[in-house]
Amino acid sequence: MVDLGYGDAGKGTVVDALCASAPVRAVLRFNGGGQAAHNVVLPSGRHHTFAQFGSGTLRGVPTHLTRFMVVDPLSLALEAAALGNPFHLLTVDENAPLATPWHRAANQRREVARGAARHGSCGLGIGETMAYGLSHADAPRAGDVRSPALLRRRLAAVEDFYGADPQISLDEVVDVFRAFGQAVSIVGGAYVDRLLGEGPCVFEGAQGVLLDEWRGWHPHTTWSTTTFDNVAELCPSFVRLGVVRTYTTRHGAGPFVTADPTLALPEPHNGVGEWQGAFRAGHxxxxxxxxxxxxxGGVDELAVTHLDVPARVPGLRVCTSYDLEGVAWNRIVPGPFRDLAYQEGLTTLLARARPGATHRPDDWTGEIGSLLGAPVTLESWGPTADDKRHVAAKGSA
Structure with missing residues (x-):
């Protein structure tokens, strides 16, 4: 499951609904890290914003953090405490990168130094962890917690690289990371195959495709593959579910053609963030x-959330083309894969574009399915699983 926007489309509530409607062996996180903010509200009113645990946790569904997930043991401990410490439901791939306090501090310093030209960041060190791992073969990974000597050596190397910080104690970080290793089950790469063989699994993505490290509007992107590419490396066959709202949102800097601050769009779980910046919404x-x-590479099915909103916001519309200085533009042409210069060019063009053709559909579900070329199989009319409607795709039983 991926978010087809800039994030915040409702991935958490969709995963919760999938786990409520049928048996799920596990939820597998396949990108991003502790910056996820996936909200789940149970019919009882219990609410949790998931960061690293999968969004099926409140229903007792296990979580597996794959090798593509950046794991932050410190923030994970805080999340676990808020959930009642369900470590028995958590497994972590031994090759998952570990985010440290030094990565987080470096990320925040780098973003502050950009001043008004901030890229947009959650300030949690996810990108810094990925960048460090690309240039250091000895970057800390989850499996290192099984060897105290190796763990200390690798954490000390991170501290040496970024420089000692009086607010960060190496001894304390080592202790927390060792406690993390004792609380969770660290497993090998074959564990994914085992889970898939034991029953249906849900792959829960983070952030959105329009923030993808290679396909988003560079440089206002994430250091994460937000498409289905990581899932394809873990699972040979799967249903591609795309998630969108009835309106588009974006948290932080970067192009957002249909943003409209005059629309009274509700947002109980998002606002201005210290590092992300303003939360914007539009058509x-x-x-x-x-x-x-x-x-x-296409989607098989769609989940559309916030279907209850258009009735309360009469000015909300669907934008089907852009106006780029008098020229109609109805398709953003993808560039060569991993061509960041091309993506930066798109960023420049999108910053100048404005909404072109717009209309207000009578049937939001049908219109979105038609525009995106896939059937809507899950409709969300509110925050809980009870507010969801599962719709059979045409031609299915």
Missing amino acids: FDAVAHRYAVEVC
């Missing part, structure tokens, strides 16, 4: 979402 951007579908 459904079919042009950008079609691009997301295309660079994902």
Whole structure:
């Protein structure tokens, strides 16, 4: 499951609904890290914003953090405490990178130094962890917690690289990371195959395709593959589920063609963040979402959330083309894979684009499915699983 926008489309509530509607062996996190903010509200009113645990945890569904997930043992401990310490439901791939306090501090310093030209960040060191891992073969990984000597050596190397910080104690970090290793089950790469063989699994993505490290509007992107590419490396066959809202949102800096601050759009779980910046909302951007579908290699099904909102916001519309200085533009053409210069060019163009053709559909579900070329199989009319409607795709039993 991937978000076809800039994130915040409702991945948490969709995963919760999937776990409520049928037996699920496990939820597998396949990208991102502790910066996820996936909200789940149970019919009882219990609410949790998931960061690293899978969004099926409140229903007792196990979580597996794959090798593509950046794991932050310190923030994980805080999340676990808020959930009642369900470490028995958690497994972590031994090759998953570990985010440290030095990565987080370096990330925040780098973003502050950009001043008004901030890229947009959660300030949790996810990108810094990935960058460090690309240039250091000895970057800490989850399996290192099984060897105290190796763990200390690798954490000390991170401290040496970034420089000692009086607010960060190496001894304390080592102790917390060792406690993490004792609380969770660290497993090998074959564990994914075992889970898949034992029953249906849900792959829970983080952030959105329009923030993808290679396909998003560079440099306002994430150091994470937000498409289905990581899932394809873990599972040979799967249903590609794309998630969108009835309106488009973006947290932080970067192009957002259909943003409209005059719309009274509700947002109980998002606001201005210290590092992310302002939360913006606007009309459904079919042009950008079609691009997301295309660079994902297509989607099999769609989940549409916030279907209760259009009735309360009469000015909300669907945008099917852009106006770029008098020229109509209804398709964002994908560039060569990993061509960041091309993506930066798109960023420049999108910053100048404005909404072109717009309309207000009578049937939001049908219109979104038609525009994005896939059937809507899950409709969300509210925050809980009870507010979801599962719709059979045409031609299915």
